[in-house]
Amino acid sequence: xxxxxxxxxxxxxxxxxxxxxxxxxxxxxxxxxxxxxxxxxxxxxxxxxxxxxxxxxxxxxxxxxxxxxxxxxxxxxxxxxxxxxxxxxxxxxxxxxxxxxxxxxxxxxxxxxxxxxxxxxxxxxxxxxxxxxxxxxxxxxxxxxxxxxxxxxxxxxxxxxxxxxxxxxxxxxxxxxxxxxxxxxxxxxxxxxxxxxxxxxxxxxxxxxxxxxxxxxxxxxxxxxxxxxxxxxxxxxxxxxxxxxxxxxxxxxxxxxxxxxxxxxxxxxxxxxxxxxxxxxxxxxxxxxxxxxxxxxxxxx
Amino acid sequence: xxxxxxxxxxxxxxxxxxxxxxxxxxxxxxxxxxxxxxxxxxxxxxxxxxxxxxxxxxxxxxxxxxxxxxxxxxxxxxxxxxxxxxxxxxxxxxxxxxxxxxxxxxxxxxxxxxxxxxxxxxxxxxxxxxxxxxxxxxxxxxxxxxxxxxxxxxxxxxxxxxxxxxxx
Numbered sequence: 261x262x263x264x265x266x267x268x269x270x271x272x273x274x275x276x277x278x279x280x281x282x283x284x285x286x287x288x289x290x291x292x293x294x295x296x297x298x299x300x301x302x303x304x305x306x307x308x309x310x311x312x313x314x315x316x317x318x319x320x321x322x323x324x325x326x327x328x329x330x331x332x333x334x335x336x337x338x339x340x341x342x343x344x345x346x347x348x349x350x351x352x353x354x355x356x357x358x359x360x361x362x363x364x365x366x367x368x369x370x371x372x373x374x375x376x377x378x379x380x381x382x383x384x385x386x387x388x389x390x391x392x393x394x395x396x397x398x399x400x401x402x403x404x405x406x407x408x409x410x411x412x413x414x415x416x417x418x419x420x421x422x423x424x425x426x427x428x429x430x431x432x433x434x435x436x437x438x439x440x441x442x443x444x445x446x447x448x449x450x451x452x453x454x455x456x457x458x459x460x461x462x463x464x465x466x467x468x469x470x471x472x473x474x475x476x477x478x479x480x481x482x483x484x485x486x487x488x489x490x491x492x493x494x495x496x497x498x499x500x501x502x503x504x505x506x507x508x509x510x511x512x513x514x515x516x517x518x519x520x521x522x523x524x525x526x527x528x529x530x531x532x533x534x535x536x537x538x539x540x541x542x543x544x545x546x547x548x549x550x551x552x553x554x555x556x557x558x559x560x561x
Numbered sequence: 562x563x564x565x566x567x568x569x570x571x572x573x574x575x576x577x578x579x580x581x582x583x584x585x586x587x588x589x590x591x592x593x594x595x596x597x598x599x600x601x602x603x604x605x606x607x608x609x610x611x612x613x614x615x616x617x618x619x620x621x622x623x624x625x626x627x628x629x630x631x632x633x634x635x636x637x638x639x640x641x642x643x644x645x646x647x648x649x650x651x652x653x654x655x656x657x658x659x660x661x662x663x664x665x666x667x668x669x670x671x672x673x674x675x676x677x678x679x680x681x682x683x684x685x686x687x688x689x690x691x692x693x694x695x696x697x698x699x700x701x702x703x704x705x706x707x708x709x710x711x712x713x714x715x716x717x718x719x720x721x722x723x724x725x726x727x728x729x
Contacts, residue, residue, distance in 0.1 A: 276611065280641050283615040287637065290619070290630030295680055305623045312624065316575055 366521075372420035373524060384526045385409055387417075390434060392522075399442035399464060400425070403525050406433045414493070416528045422499045422516035423447070423487060424525055437525065440500070440515060441468055448490040449500060449513075454478040457488055460500065460513055467504060467512040481505050485513050495530050563608055565712055566601055570594050570617045574624055589689045591696035594621050595669060596704045598640050599662045604708075604716050606644040614640050628682055632673050639665045651716050663698045670694050 294301040387403035429436035445462035489496025618633035
C-alpha cells in the first residue's frame, strides 16, 4: 500500500475532509437560497458577472475580430462563387441576346419587304436566291423565277431595302441577276438632295465608285443615291445607297442592300416608259375654226 | 501549479463567454472545466485543492447561467472521490482511468439533472444533456493531452519527490 503523503499527517486528513463537507454544504446552501429567493441570488450573479467580465473585454476584441475575419472570408468565398455563376449565366444570356438581335434584323428586313412604297405602276415578283455565280470575278445570283413567271431581261431586282442588280439571262424556271457590284454593271443614278446625275461603275467591291458627276462640290458623303431612270435602264426612284469617300478621295456608293444576306429578291416589272411625241397644244399658235377645218381637210388629203 | 489550474479554468470560461455563435441549436459545448478538474485530480491531487475547485465551479455556475451552487457541490464531491482514488489508479492502464472519469462525468451531469427535476427547476432538454455528456467523455483525453503538452502534468513516477521533499 503506497504511503499517501497527503494523509501522512494526522491533522490534515480529517481537516481536509471537514473542509470538503463544509464547502459542499455551503454550495448546497447557495443553491437552496437560489431556489427560495431567486431574485436576490440573480442580482448577486449579475454583480459577479459585472465585476468579472468587463475586465476581459480587452481580450475579447482580438478573438472576436479573428472570428469575424473568418466569417468575412467565408462570405467572400460565397460572393466569389456567386460571381462566377453569374458570369456564366451572363455569357449564356449574351448568346441569347445575339440570337434575338439577328432575329430582329431578319424580321425588320422581311417587314420592309412588305412595306416598301414603290411606284404603284411597278408591280413585282418575289424570288428566292438559289445560288451565286461561284466565281470571284463574276458577281451574279440565280433566282427561282423565270420565263414562266413572266420575267423579262433587263428588269431591276431589289431586296427590301435597295437595288441589288439587273436581270441578265432568263431561263424557263430561273433567271440570273447581275449584281451592281459586278465589273460589267453600269447604273445611272441621281444624287439627292443636289440632284446631280452620275454613273455607278461596278468594280467587284462592296462600294462601287460613282463617275461622271458634274459638280463634285455639291455632293457630300452621306447623300442618298437613287436610280434616275435615264436611258430606260432601270425604273427611277429605287434606292441604291449612300455616298462615301474612300481613303484615296474617290467617291463611292455604300450600297444599302444587304449583300451578305441575299435571300429574297423582288423583281420589278418595267414595261418601258411612255414616249411623248407631239409638242402639245399649248405650244402651237391658236388656230381659227375655219383654218382649223381647212387644216383638217388639208391633213386628210 | 495551482494558479496554473485557476488560470486554465479562467481561460475556458473566457472562451465560453465569447460571442462567437449567437444562433441557437448547435452542439452543446463539452464541459471542459469538469474534465479539467477530473484530469488534474487523477494525476496530481494536490494541485486541485477543494477550496479552489469549489470557487471555480461556483464562478462557472454564475457565469454560465446555471443555478448557482448545485453543480459546484456535486462536482466537488466527485473531485474529492477521485482524489482519494488517485493513488490506486496511478498504476492502472489508461482505459481504466478514462472509464472512471467517464463514470464520474455521467454521475455528475445526470445527478445535476435529477436534482433539478426534484426541485422543479427547468433545465436543458435531455437530448442536449446526453450529447454534452458524450462530448465531455470524448474530450477527456484531449484535455489530458493538452495539460501534458503545455503544463507538463504527468502521473508521479516512482521515487519522485515534491518541493518539500515528501515522496509523491
